[in-house]
Each structure stands twice: as structure tokens, then as C-alpha cells.
Amino acid sequence: MPVSELKTREIEEMEKTGQWWWLAEKQRSERLNYLRKAVWVKGARGSGYLPGIKLDLQRALWYTKTWRENDSDTPTIRRAKALASVWDNIEIFILDHSQIAGYVGSRPHTVSWNPEIIYLMNEDAYNDRTVIPEPEKESLKVMREICDYWNPRTIGTKGMQMLSPEDVVKALTGFIGWGLPLSSVGYSTKQFDFFMKLGFNGILKIIDQKMNEAREKLYQGVPRPEDYDYFDKLEVWEAMKITLEAAIRWARRYSRLARIIAENFETDPKRKKELLRMAETCWKVPAEPPDHLWESLQFDHFVQILARYEALEGAWPARPDYWHWPYYNRDVNEEKNLSREEVIDLVGEFMIRAYEVGFFWLLLARDTLQGITGTWVWTLVGVNEDGTDACNDLTDIFLETARLVRVSNPTFGFRYHPNARIQTLKQVFECIRQGLGYPAMRNDPVLVANAMHWHSHPLKEARRWVHQACMSPCPDTKMGSQPFRMAHATVIAAKAIEYAVFDGWDPVLRMQMGPHTGDASQFESFEELYNAWYEQIKWLINFWTRIVGSGRAKAEKLDPRPFLSAIYERSVDLGVDAANPSERGNSWVTFFAWMETGDSLAAVKKLVFDEKKYTMAQLLEAMQNNWEGYEEMRMEFVQAPKWGNDDDYVDRVHIRCHEDVARYCWEIRDPMGNPWPPLPENIAAYVTNGSKVGALPNGRKLGDTLYDGGCSPGAGLDKKGPTAVLRSVAKIDHIGSVRATLLNQRLSPIQLTGEKGFQFWLNYIKTWADLGIDHVQFNVVDNEVLKAAQQEPEKYPELIVRIAGYSAHFVDLNKKTQDTIIARNVQQIGG
Amino acid sequence: MTDWNKMRDSLIFGTINKSKKEMPRVSCGKCENFRQNSVSAAGDGLCSVQKEGEANMVVFDNTDAGECPHFAEITRIRTNTSEFMWDVHFRPQRQLNEK
Numbered sequence: 001m002p003v004s005e006l007k008t009r010e011i012e013e014m015e016k017t018g019q020w021w022w023l024a025e026k027q028r029s030e031r032l033n034y035l036r037k038a039v040w041v042k043g044a045r046g047s048g049y050l051p052g053i054k055l056d057l058q059r060a061l062w063y064t065k066t067w068r069e070n071d072s073d074t075p076t077i078r079r080a081k082a083l084a085s086v087w088d089n090i091e092i093f094i095l096d097h098s099q100i101a102g103y104v105g106s107r108p109h110t111v112s113w114n115p116e117i118i119y120l121m122n123e124d125a126y127n128d129r130t131v132i133p134e135p136e137k138e139s140l141k142v143m144r145e146i147c148d149y150w151n152p153r154t155i156g157t158k159g160m161q162m163l164s165p166e167d168v169v170k171a172l173t174g175f176i177g178w179g180l181p182l183s184s185v186g187y188s189t190k191q192f193d194f195f196m197k198l199g200f201n202g203i204l205k206i207i208d209q210k211m212n213e214a215r216e217k218l219y220q221g222v223p224r225p226e227d228y229d230y231f232d233k234l235e236v237w238e239a240m241k242i243t244l245e246a247a248i249r250w251a252r253r254y255s256r257l258a259r260i261i262a263e264n265f266e267t268d269p270k271r272k273k274e275l276l277r278m279a280e281t282c283w284k285v286p287a288e289p290p291d292h293l294w295e296s297l298q299f300d301h302f303v304q305i306l307a308r309y310e311a312l313e314g315a316w317p318a319r320p321d322y323w324h325w326p327y328y329n330r331d332v333n334e335e336k337n338l339s340r341e342e343v344i345d346l347v348g349e350f351m352i353r354a355y356e357v358g359f360f361w362l363l364l365a366r367d368t369l370q371g372i373t374g375t376w377v378w379t380l381v382g383v384n385e386d387g388t389d390a391c392n393d394l395t396d397i398f399l400e401t402a403r404l405v406r407v408s409n410p411t412f413g414f415r416y417h418p419n420a421r422i423q424t425l426k427q428v429f430e431c432i433r434q435g436l437g438y439p440a441m442r443n444d445p446v447l448v449a450n451a452m453h454w455h456s457h458p459l460k461e462a463r464r465w466v467h468q469a470c471m472s473p474c475p476d477t478k479m480g481s482q483p484f485r486m487a488h489a490t491v492i493a494a495k496a497i498e499y500a501v502f503d504g505w506d507p508v509l510r511m512q513m514g515p516h517t518g519d520a521s522q523f524e525s526f527e528e529l530y531n532a533w534y535e536q537i538k539w540l541i542n543f544w545t546r547i548v549g550s551g552r553a554k555a556e557k558l559d560p561r562p563f564l565s566a567i568y569e570r571s572v573d574l575g576v577d578a579a580n581p582s583e584r585g586n587s588w589v590t591f592f593a594w595m596e597t598g599d600s601l602a603a604v605k606k607l608v609f610d611e612k613k614y615t616m617a618q619l620l621e622a623m624q625n626n627w628e629g630y631e632e633m634r635m636e637f638v639q640a641p642k643w644g645n646d647d648d649y650v651d652r653v654h655i656r657c658h659e660d661v662a663r664y665c666w667e668i669r670d671p672m673g674n675p676w677p678p679l680p681e682n683i684a685a686y687v688t689n690g691s692k693v694g695a696l697p698n699g700r701k702l703g704d705t706l707y708d709g710g711c712s713p714g715a716g717l718d719k720k721g722p723t724a725v726l727r728s729v730a731k732i733d734h735i736g737s738v739r740a741t742l743l744n745q746r747l748s749p750i751q752l753t754g755e756k757g758f759q760f761w762l763n764y765i766k767t768w769a770d771l772g773i774d775h776v777q778f779n780v781v782d783n784e785v786l787k788a789a790q791q792e793p794e795k796y797p798e799l800i801v802r803i804a805g806y807s808a809h810f811v812d813l814n815k816k817t818q819d820t821i822i823a824r825n826v827q828q829i830g831g
Numbered sequence: 832m833t834d835w836n837k838m839r840d841s842l843i844f845g846t847i848n849k850s851k852k853e854m855p856r857v858s859c860g861k862c863e864n865f866r867q868n869s870v871s872a873a874g875d876g877l878c879s880v881q882k883e884g885e886a887n888m889v890v891f892d893n894t895d896a897g898e899c900p901h902f903a904e905i906t907r908i909r910t911n912t913s914e915f916m917w918d919v920h921f922r923p924q925r926q927l928n929e930k
């Protein structure tokens with residue numbers, strides 16, 4: 001029903017209660033309504049999958065069978081053949097009313113299980129009480145056989161034996177961060193201007209040509225010394241060919257299925273026509289380049305799904321309005337093949353199909369990404385390569401459609417720049433106002449300059465950046481596309497404070513983890529404490545970059561990605577696996593629980609060293625006792641100056657930490673020769689890591705949640721309003737000190753009504769942009785609504801909240817995480 | 832001196848082989864001192880009391896603790912994965928019961 005037909009009173013009522021999803025339901029087409037409601041949610045709640053979600057054993061069975069049959073092949077060819085057999089044999093389905101095909105599993109309610117990756121995930125799955133498919137006894141028997149075959153052989157098993165034994169033991173605790181250095185769990189930027197332009201047959205032609213040239217060099221006359229590398233390249237190209245050909249066959253199985261349904265079972269002529277168009281589309285793409293929007297979206301979706309059969313890609317770098325615009329323009333504006341409503345149906349389903357994707361993840365990923373499968377942050381707008389505004393009508397449609405389908409994944413990151421057109425900004429505002437929690441706003445000029453500073457991307461390529469995960473910008477170009485999740489170098493930064501205070505000892509684990517930096521009870525100056533902290537944080541950075549860098553350097557042989565390689569121009573050109581570190585590079589170190597650092601150090605500086613109210617020995621004792629019995633003292637540490645209030649005393653400490661860490665991160669190098677810039681943020685890790693980080697000098701106790709952002713103040717600690725928050729955050733150099741940093745803000749829904757609300761928000765955004773801050777995201781939902789949703793979750797199915805770097809449906813979160821959203825301060829802007 | 836090589840191998844291969852063993856009546860998984868690794872719910876972890884050199888001893892949720900003098904019966908076991916995430920009392924493995 002169009003919105004104009006809804007009773008004004010009814011709409012006003014919905015606005016008042018914040019129940020925007022009822023409005024969405026009335027506005028979206030019947031098709032979108034069906035598809036949206038039929039989707040199985042794959043994100044974990046707490047750390048478990050929702051009822052009804054089951055492991056898909058088919059991929060595991062086919063992959064294992066073919067892998068075992070080809071034991072004389074090299075890992076690259078073996079992997080390509082194993083994948084090909086999955087694509088040739090796994091059962092496929094097309095959903096009713098659907099126009100886009102392709103899922104990473106044999107049933108819509110399944111999560112994929114990739115047993116070749118790491119034995120820990122296999123045992124995790126085997127132990128899980130909820131996801132084993134019925135009949136459970138039989139499934140467990142099959143799983144046991146698969147686990148027993150793979151566990152000694154997984155990529156992780158081999159990779160861990162290559163690393164320092166001490167590093168492996170400490171890493172496995174999960175207490176100091178994470179960094180699975182495997183391309184099989186790595187997400188990759190997709191180079192759209194390569195595969196979409198050529199189609200897979202076009203790439204196959206190039207590969208054939210390269211293989212012929214290589215054979216000529218090797219098989220005729222006497223090869224030059226460097227020509228012998230072609231033996232390795234031939235193998236890589238062969239593996240690419242196996243996967244591309246199998247991918248075409250897999251897509252054409254969907255084509256045949258659509259035709260079979262249309263010709264044998266479908267009675268509705270309209271649906272029959274749709275199915276026949278699907279049959280044509282899936283026959284054509286990805287084999288050939290697309291010509292129409294329905295083909296380009298299908299092509300894109302197939303590529304994303306194929307990549308997820310190969311690896312658990314936990315992010316989804318994309319810029320859909322940019323890459324699909326030419327097809328939209330042709331169909332809607334030039335040839336008038338598609339109406340706006342038809343486009344919304346296609347775009348809506350394109351988002352729903354992405355939302356549907358699920359894998360079985362390790363506990364650590366389920367905990368920290370609860371509510372979603374991975375951070376599917378799609379990038380909108382920004383500038384074109386020549387610097388002009390990239391807003392287009394398809395951008396507006398993506399934003400409008402997001403409000404209709406209200407999925408929590410994908411979300412959008414909006415590349416804001418001063419020339420972004422107002423009509424599109426209004427669409428952005430409307431998404432935020434309607435409580436989607438996205439788009440996150442990204443400051444485009446700052447981030448373009450940042451990409452040039454840290455990774456030397458040329459200006460034109462820097463302007464092609466997309467969100468590599470939830471925050472980090474990465475160009476989607478031939479030499480910029482990043483095939484491997486280097487952000488796996490993730491440190492729990494607050495641990496460095498604990499270790500500085502306890503001489504490297506972990507009071508929760510009760511083990512020496514960090515280096516000895518001295519008995520802090522004897523420290524006589526703030527500088528001694530600061531230096532101890534700096535040693536500990538450098539140790540953490542070294543620890544994870546060493547592990548991840550080693551993984552990246554060896555992944556080409558240990559964990560090759562034949563399919564991903566085949567869709568990368570760099571890999572096809574050079575005849576190297578995508579995991580080969582030959583791209584320009586885009587590594588970063590994620591800092592979880594980072595802003596506790598400055599707040600903790602500043603509290604000690606003030607109360608111990610400046611005012612001498614307490615001694616270091618007293619502080620150690622209080623922290624050892626988790627502040628139990630020291631409540632009065634704790635309150636003083638809580639009330640010490642805190643970040644987010646434009647207070648130079650504490651802000652200076654924060655900035656010093658940022659600058660010193662950035663300086664160090666500039667010195668260390670990744671396997672591509674680039675620095676490892678810091679990127680502070682938290683996904684839902686601020687909740688689960690709260691049980692691993694002990695008492696801190698900012699007054700926090702073991703078990704309390706950590707700060708939720710990368711540069712956000714602690715929940716409830718920003719007492720001086722939004723401008724003071726922005727002023728504090730603007731003191732960080734968002735180009736030189738961080739690769740990006742995440743700012744969460746809550747705004748009042750009432751304040752954002754109407755044109756006045758838009759102007760308030762726009763002025764806020766202009767100030768934020770002028771201050772050079774790289775990111776901000778908003779939660780616009782009242783506590784009353786959130787509390788009501790805790791009481792009656794069934795009435796709030798599509799209520800979305802921004803966590804930190806991603807959004808989730810509020811009712812899909814466990815209570816502890818829900819409470820952290822409620823605890824954030826609501827800011828009043830303007831007015 | 833900590834034999835990190837041995838510890839790493841015990842963690843990796845102990846996890847791989849642990850499913851072949853039954854859950855004993857008294858196990859490390861039922862002890863307050865068990866720090867289950869939080870990367871996965873495979874049941875691997877370290878004892879926060881017993882040492883191997885400077886480091887903590889490798890144990891598993893189903894390591895027999897019948898003879899351990901430091902066994903301290905856990906006060907709480909959380910198995911509900913839809914509400915709980917990793918903490919020192921989180922034991923999602925199917926062989927352990929809510930407490």
C-alpha cells in the first residue's frame with residue numbers, strides 16, 4: 001500500500017512509537033514482504049544459533065570426498081577440484097517469488113561448515129548442542145568421520161606448527177586478541193571492474209592465452225632462468241580454470257532448475273515468465289558479462305556466494321550503487337525496461353539474499369558478531385575517480401529499499417563529501433531517523449588522504465575505496481584489492497594496561513603473558529607507568545602482526561584461493577595465487593577496548609602522581625581485588641576526567657597514546673612492505689571481552705562491558721553534550737594517527753522529525769566533517785522502545801540497533817548486549 | 832623453563848583426540864580453576880593453578896581431575912548459548928550440564 005493511502009494518524013502513531021517496521025511492511029511489495037519474512041536469520045544470539053538453524057553437511061561431504069580422491073595433486077589443484085565437486089553436486093533451490101538465485105548451502109536454513117579450515121571449528125561444531133541436523137545420531141557419526149579425517153590435516157593445524165609455539169599457546173587462550181592467519185577465513189575486496197567486464201569466459205580466454213605462452217617458453221628451445229617459474233604459474237592458472245568452469249556449471253544448474261520449475265510446475269503465467277528470465281540470466285552470468293540490472297545483480301551475488309563456498313568471508317566489501325549504476329541507467333533511463341518498483345524489488349531481494357548467508361563460525365566469532373554472520377558493510381557514494389560526486393539515483397534506491405526490507409546485514413557506510421547531493425543526504429537522514437542505525441557516515445576526503453598516507457595508494461585508486469570490513473577503507477582496484485583479512489591482527493588493547501600494572505601478569509588467566517616491565521607498585525612517576533604500558537602495547541602489536549604476517553606470507557602454499565585468484569586481475573596477470581602478497585597492501589591492526597587506555601592512565605596520573613591521593617601499591621591492591629572493598633576509591637577513579645568532555649587533561653593523555661602507537665605502527669611492516677596502521681573499534685567484542693579484561697584504573701570491574709566504540713566515550717561518561725564529544729574526538733589526527741576510528745552516538749528520535757530535524761542533523765554532519773573526524777554512526781531509538789522490545793520481543797521483530805561497526809536486530813541480541821545499548825547516553829543536537 | 836613446544840602440541844593434538852575420551856565424573860571442566868580457551872568451544876584450555884614451567888598447564892574440559900589436589904568444584908555452569916557468551920563459567924559442550 002503506498003504511504004499516501006495510510007491514515008496519517010496511523011503513521012504518526014508509528015513514528016511516535018518508533019515502530020517503523022510496521023510502516024515498512026505496509027509499503028513494501030508483496031514479494032519483498034514474503035521474501036523478507038521467509039528469510040532464516042543466521043547470526044548467533046549470545047553465542048548460539050537461533051532455533052531451527054542447522055549445519056549443512058553436503059559441502060563438507062563433497063569437498064572431503066573429492067579431496068581424498070585426489071591425493072596426488074598439489075594443494076592448489078586439489079582444492080580447486082574439491083570446490084568444483086561441491087558446485088557440481090550440492091543440492092540447490094530457488095525460493096518462491098525469488099528473482100535472484102544462489103546460496104552457500106543446500107537448504108535455506110543451513111549454515112555452511114568448512115571442515116578443512118581448522119580443527120577447533122570442527123570440534124566446536126561437533127560439541128554444539130543446537131546445530132546438528134536431524135537425525136542427530138547419524139549426523140554426529142558422519143561428522144565424526146569428517147572431523148577425524150580433517151583434524152590432523154586442517155590448514156590451521158599445519159599453520160600453527162609453523163608459528164612460534166609460545167605464540168600459539170597464548171593466542172589460543174583468546175585473552176589478548178585474535179588473528180587466525182588463514183585466507184580461508186579471510187574476506188576479500190572484489191575487483192568488480194575485472195570480472196564484471198569480462199565475464200568468466202573472458203577471463204578463461206586470458207588464462208588460456210597465458211598458459212599457451214608459458215608452455216611455449218618452457219617447452220621450446222632453452223628456457224631462461226626466470227621462465228622456470230612458469231611451472232608454478234601453470235598450476236595456479238590450471239586451478240583458476242577448474243574453478244571458473246565449475247562456477248559456470250553451478251550457475252547453469254540454477255538456470256536448468258528455474259526452467260524445470262517454469263515449464264513443469266508453475267501455473268501463474270507472470271511467475272513463469274520471471275522464472276524463464278532467471279533461467280536465461282543464470283545461463284548467461286557469470287559466464288558472460290551482464291547487460292541488464294537483473295543480470296548484474298545476479299552476477300554479483302553469484303560471485304559473493306562462490307567466494308563463500310571457498311572461504312568463510314566474514315565481510316562483504318562492495319559499492320553497489322557505483323558498479324550497478326550503468327546497468328540501472330540503461331534499463332531505467334535509456335531503454336526503459338524496468339520500472340522503479342521493479343528495481344526496488346530486485347534491490348530489496350539483493351539485500352535479503354546477502355542477509356540470508358550463514359556459516360558455522362568459531363565461538364569467538366559467534367560471540368563478537370552476535371546477531372549477524374559477518375560485517376557486510378556496503379559502501380555508498382563517495383567520489384568518482386576524477387573527484388566528482390558519485391551520488392546517483394541507484395544510491396537513493398538502495399537507501400529507500402533499506403528502509404523497506406530493514407535487514408541488519410548488509411548495512412551501508414556512506415562516503416560523505418561536501419558536494420554530496422541534498423536529495424541523497426535526505427535519504428540517508430531518513431534511514432538514520434527511522435532507526436536503521438545505518439548508514440554509518442564516513443568522511444571521504446579524510447579517508448582518501450588516509451589511504452594515500454598509510455598505504456601509498458595513488459589518488460585515483462584511493463578514490464575507489466570501499467569498506468574492507470566494518471571500518472577499514474580499501475581500494476577495489478587491481479593493485480589495491482585486498483584478498484586476505486589482515487585485520488586479523490586484532491589486539492585487546494586494555495590488556496596492555498593490566499599488564500603494565502601487573503608486570504605482564506594476567507590476573508584473570510593467572511599467567512605471565514606480557515613481558516616483565518617492572519613492579520608497578522614501585523613506580524615513582526607517571527612516565528614509568530606510561531613506558532611500561534607502551535612496552536606492553538608494542539608487545540601486543542608485535543604478537544599479532546607477527547602471526548598474521550606469517551600466515552599471509554605462507555598462505556599462497558598453505559591456504560590457496562583458486563577461485564578468488566581467478567577473479568583478480570593481479571593474480572591472473574602474474575599467475576600467482578590471490579594470497580600471494582603482491583598487491584599494494586592494506587593491512588591494519590584492530591584495537592579492541594582502546595579508549596580505556598587514556599581514561600585509565602589519566603586517572604592514575606591525576607590521583608596517584610599529581611594529587612598523590614593514592615599510591616601505586618594501593619591501586620594494585622584494589623585492582624587485584626577487583627575493586628571489592630575499595631568502593632570509595634573506585635568512585636574517585638570513575639570520576640577522574642574522562643574522554644568525550646573536551647577536557648584537555650585527559651584528552652592529552654589519549655592523544656599521546658594515539659600518536660605513540662601510530663609512530664610505532666608506521667615502523668613495523670607487513671609482508672607487502674607497508675605499515676600496520678591502528679584501527680580502534682569494537683564489534684560486539686566489548687561485551688564478551690568484558691569477561692577477560694580484569695579491573696582497570698578507570699574504575700571498571702572484571703565482567704563489566706568495555707567501551708563500545710573506537711573513539712567513543714565510555715557509556716554515560718560523556719556528560720557535556722555532543723559538541724564536547726566531537727571536540728575531544730577531533731583532537732585525534734584522523735589521517736596520521738589511525739586508519740579509521742569508530743564513533744557511536746545516540747540521538748533523540750523526537751529531535752529528528754521533519755525538515756527541522758534534517759537541518760539539525762545536516763549541521764551536525766557538516767561540523768563533524770569540518771573537524772576532520774573520519775566516522776560517526778547513530779542509534780536513534782528511545783529507551784522506552786528498547787525496554788518494551790526486551791519485554792515483548794515478538795512485537796519488535798525488525799527493530800535495528802547499531803552495535804559497533806555493524807547493526808543487528810535488537811531482539812537477536814542477548815540481554816547483556818541489549819543493556820549496553822540502553823546504557824549509552826542520548827545526545828541532543830542543535831536546537 | 833616452559834616447554835612451549837610440548838604445550839602447543841598438547842593443545843593441538845589433545846583437542847583433536849579429546850572426543851575419543853568420555854567425560855569423567857570429576858573433570859577439569861567442572862573445576863573453578865579451568866580457563867577454557869575462548870577461541871572455540873572445543874573444550875581446550877589451561878589450568879589457572881597448575882603450572883608447566885612458567886605457563887599454565889594444558890587441560891581439557893574432559894581431563895580426569897579425580898586425582899587433582901587443587902580441584903575446586905565449580906559453583907555455576909552456563910550452557911545456554913543463546914544467552915551466554917564466553918566467561919569463566921561458560922561450558923557449552925554437550926557433555927556438560929547446566930548448574
Ligand code: SF4
Binds near residue numbers: 866900
Ligand atoms: S585445578 Fe586441577 S581439576 Fe582444576 S583445572 Fe586445574 S588441573 Fe583441572
